[in-house]
Amino acid sequence: MVISISDNSKKTKKMEDYENETGKFAIWRGRVTEGFKKWQKGEKIYEKDKERIMILVSDEVKSKWQNFVKKFEYTTVSKLIREAVNTFIKLKESNSSRKPLPQISHELKESLTIIKGYSHLLFEEYKEQLDWEVISKIKTIYDQSLILEDKIIDNLEQPKVEKFSYDILIIDDELLTINLLVDYFEMKNYTCKYFLTGTEALEEMKYSTPKLILLDILLPDIDGFEICKKIKSNENLKKVPVFYITAVPHSEVVGKMSETGADGYFLKPFDFSKFKILFDYL
Structure with missing residues (x-):
C-alpha cells in the first residue's frame, strides 16, 4: 500500500527523526519514501555507496x-x-613503513663508530696531556659505546648459529668436571660441547641436537630436573638420551627419574666403568 501525502502535509515526529538520522527524505514528491517505510519496520538502511560483501566460513x-x-x-x-x-x-x-632491523642496526653502528673511534683515540693519544677528570669522562664514553654496541648486536641482528657438529652436550657448572668428561670422551673419539648454565644450554638446543646429554642437577639458574622436563617435552629433543651427572643423594635422583623422563644417572665421583652404557647411544 502506498500512502500519499501532499508536499504541504505536516511531517510526523518519526519522519523528522528518520531524516535527522539518515539524511534522507521521508517524503519525496508527495509520497512517503520506501526508505522511511523500511526504517519504520526496523530494517537497516544502507547507503547507496556501500556494497554488501559475503564470506563463507565453517x-x-x-x-x-x-x-x-x-x-x-x-x-x-x-x-x-x-x-x-x-x-x-x-x-x-x-x-x-618501518625500517627493517638490519638497516636500523647499520645506521646506529655508523654513528656509534664515530663516537667509539674518537673516544678511544682521545684516550690513547692524549691521556698523558689531559686532566684526569676529562680522561675519566672520555673513558666512560668509550665504555658506554661498547655496551651500546653489544645491545645493538643482541637486539637488532640475527644470531649467528655456530656450525659445530658434536656428539655429547655437557651441562655442568664445575669446570673440573667438564674437563674430566671432555678428556674422557675425546680419548674415545667423541666430540663434546659444554655449557655452565641451563639457560645457555637450552638456547643452544634450539639450533642443534646432540646425540647424548649429560646434565648436572644443581646449576646456578635452572635445576637439572626442570631442564630435563623441558627437553623431554620438546618434540625435536624428546628422543635424545639424558643422563644426570650429580652429587645429589641417590634417593633424591631416583625419586625424580620417572617424573622428569631421564634415561639414567651417574653419581659423583664417577665410576667410569659404568659409562660403557653411553656408547650404545653414540
Whole structure:
C-alpha cells in the first residue's frame, strides 16, 4: 500500500527523526519514501555507496565469532569483521613503513663508530696531556659505546648459529668436571660441547641436537630436573638420551627419574666403568 501525502502535509515526529538520522527524505514528491517505510519496520538502511560483501566460513568459525561478539558486546558480527579488517590494514601499513632491523642496526653502528673511534683515540693519544677528570669522562664514553654496541648486536641482528657438529652436550657448572668428561670422551673419539648454565644450554638446543646429554642437577639458574622436563617435552629433543651427572643423594635422583623422563644417572665421583652404557647411544 502506498500512502500519499501532499508536499504541504505536516511531517510526523518519526519522519523528522528518520531524516535527522539518515539524511534522507521521508517524503519525496508527495509520497512517503520506501526508505522511511523500511526504517519504520526496523530494517537497516544502507547507503547507496556501500556494497554488501559475503564470506563463507565453517560452522566452527561462525560459532567462535558469535561467541566473541556476545562476550565483548558487539552489535553484529559484521561490525566485528569491519573492525578486524580495519585494524589489520592499519597494522600492515604501520609495519610496512618501518625500517627493517638490519638497516636500523647499520645506521646506529655508523654513528656509534664515530663516537667509539674518537673516544678511544682521545684516550690513547692524549691521556698523558689531559686532566684526569676529562680522561675519566672520555673513558666512560668509550665504555658506554661498547655496551651500546653489544645491545645493538643482541637486539637488532640475527644470531649467528655456530656450525659445530658434536656428539655429547655437557651441562655442568664445575669446570673440573667438564674437563674430566671432555678428556674422557675425546680419548674415545667423541666430540663434546659444554655449557655452565641451563639457560645457555637450552638456547643452544634450539639450533642443534646432540646425540647424548649429560646434565648436572644443581646449576646456578635452572635445576637439572626442570631442564630435563623441558627437553623431554620438546618434540625435536624428546628422543635424545639424558643422563644426570650429580652429587645429589641417590634417593633424591631416583625419586625424580620417572617424573622428569631421564634415561639414567651417574653419581659423583664417577665410576667410569659404568659409562660403557653411553656408547650404545653414540
